[in-house]
Amino acid sequence: MGSSGGEATAPSCDWGGAVETSAKRKRSKNNPSGRTRLHRFDRKSHKWSGVQKEAYKKPDGSWADVVRHTLIGGKGENTDFHMRYFEVAPGGMTSLESHQHEHVVVCIRGEGFCIVRKKEYALGFMDVIYIPPGAPHQLRNKGKKPFGFFCIVDAERDRPVLLKDKKL
Amino acid sequence: MGSSGGEATAPSCDWGGAVETSAKRKRSKNNPSGRTRLHRFDRKSHKWSGVQKEAYKKPDGSWADVVRHTLIGGKGENTDFHMRYFEVAPGGMTSLESHQHEHVVVCIRGEGFCIVRKKEYALGFMDVIYIPPGAPHQLRNKGKKPFGFFCIVDAERDRPVLLKDKKL
Numbered sequence: 001m002g003s004s005g006g007e008a009t010a011p012s013c014d015w016g017g018a019v020e021t022s023a024k025r026k027r028s029k030n031n032p033s034g035r036t037r038l039h040r041f042d043r044k045s046h047k048w049s050g051v052q053k054e055a056y057k058k059p060d061g062s063w064a065d066v067v068r069h070t071l072i073g074g075k076g077e078n079t080d081f082h083m084r085y086f087e088v089a090p091g092g093m094t095s096l097e098s099h100q101h102e103h104v105v106v107c108i109r110g111e112g113f114c115i116v117r118k119k120e121y122a123l124g125f126m127d128v129i130y131i132p133p134g135a136p137h138q139l140r141n142k143g144k145k146p147f148g149f150f151c152i153v154d155a156e157r158d159r160p161v162l163l164k165d166k167k168l
Numbered sequence: 169m170g171s172s173g174g175e176a177t178a179p180s181c182d183w184g185g186a187v188e189t190s191a192k193r194k195r196s197k198n199n200p201s202g203r204t205r206l207h208r209f210d211r212k213s214h215k216w217s218g219v220q221k222e223a224y225k226k227p228d229g230s231w232a233d234v235v236r237h238t239l240i241g242g243k244g245e246n247t248d249f250h251m252r253y254f255e256v257a258p259g260g261m262t263s264l265e266s267h268q269h270e271h272v273v274v275c276i277r278g279e280g281f282c283i284v285r286k287k288e289y290a291l292g293f294m295d296v297i298y299i300p301p302g303a304p305h306q307l308r309n310k311g312k313k314p315f316g317f318f319c320i321v322d323a324e325r326d327r328p329v330l331l332k333d334k335k336l
Contacts, residue, residue: 034270034300036284041294048296071296072272072320078301079270080322081249102202102247104240106318108276108294116204126209126276128216128239132202133246150274152240152320154248 034078039071046087046109046148056086057095062162065092065141073155080155087148088112088141096138096164101157103131105139109148113140123149136163202246207239214255214277214316224254225263230330233260233309241323248323255316256280256309264306264332269325271299273307277316281308291317304331 039048047053048071056066066088073082087109088094096115105114107123114121114129115138121129131137141147207216215221216239224234234256241250255277256262264283273282275291282289282297283306289297299305309315 034303036287036289036300036303037298038289039296039298041292041296043293048294072298077270077298079249079272079320080324081247081272081320083272083296083320102245104247104249104251119204121204121206124209125211126216128207128209128251130205130207130240130245132204135202135204152247152249152251156248 034076037075046146048085051085060095060162062095062097063093065089066094071150081152082155083150083152085148085150086139087146088139089146090141090144092147093140094138095160095162096136097160097162098134098136099158099160100133101154102133103129103137104150104152105129105131106150106152107147108150110141110145111143112147112149113142114138115140123147202244205243214314216253219253228263228330230263230265231261233257234262239318249320250323251318251320253316253318254307255314256307257314258309258312260315261308262306263328263330264304265328265330266302266304267326267328268301269322270301271297271305272318272320273297273299274318274320275315276318278309278313279311280315280317281310282306283308291315 037050039050041048048069051069051071054068054070056063056068066086069085071083071085072079073084086094105123105128107125107127111122111124114123116131116135123129139149205218207218209216216237219237219239222236222238224231224236234254237253239251239253240247241252254262273291273296275293275295279290279292282291282299284299284303291297307317
């Protein structure tokens with residue numbers, strides 16, 4: 001597995017669902033009526049209050065054993081960014097993909113690998129990696145414990161393109 | 169201390185320095201030549217490679233014992249957001265301030281308090297708080313250990329207004 005998705009646009013659950021249009025967001029800018037929101041973290045379950053586990057994407061053979069928690073995005077915020085937490089189980093991997101929007105990844109649980117172009121970066125606790133526009137990338141867990149990371153992206157972003165290994 | 173700054177715009181080192189104009193960012197969008205950047209975290213020093221400690225703001229009596237590390241922002245990224253790490257020493261506090269841009273705060277070290285409007289939220293490891301537009305807020309460390317948190321903001325944002333306690 002890991003890269004058998006061919007070269008297709010990613011399913012809408014990864015891309016379109018949480019994205020707001022510029023016009024929509026601009027209309028709601030400067031709205032002081034928003035409510036403070038606290039997501040309390042539970043170390044035991046490694047979950048946040050008020051945040052549900054979601055599917056990473058629709059199953060398409062390009063990824064395995066990944067779940068998503070959307071902390072910021074699609075909940076009435078006006079932020080120009082979204083913050084998600086992804087957790088990759090042992091042996092799992094995200095899609096090998098490319099897009100013009102950048103990723104900021106912060107490892108907060110376990111250890112994993114971030115492949116960017118042809119290079120592999122080992123990530124441990126609190127390591128921060130910036131993935132530039134257009135760089136093929138994939139996150140992998142080769143270990144025996146869960147690998148979890150925040151991934152922060154622009155709220156308005158282009159649709160990922162799935163790649164085959166040879167496109168790295 | 170904590171709120172003696174009156175009602176003035178924040179010093180430019182907090183606001184203007186790292187902010188890029190929309191036009192500038194749009195020009196550099198879709199530039200695939202960007203480089204991957206890894207900031208390795210060191211648990212002992214609680215610092216990231218390639219990231220320098222900065223002053224939080226110019227001293228103005230409105231804050232105490234806060235340092236800043238800019239992880240994402242002002243380094244050639246095209247992101248619509250910036251990510252900073254702030255650390256508040258025991259007894260320290262950020263400015264009591266208000267602005268239209270939102271804050272996303274993630275506590276990653278120690279414990280502290282986030283005051284939003286008239287409410288105080290205790291923050292521990294990995295708790296995430298969303299501070300809505302226009303809400304007066306302040307981060308405080310009442311404990312005996314450092315209190316550290318990520319603060320993620322829009323790259324384009326309005327200038328904070330310092331407030332007195334009575335404005336809460």
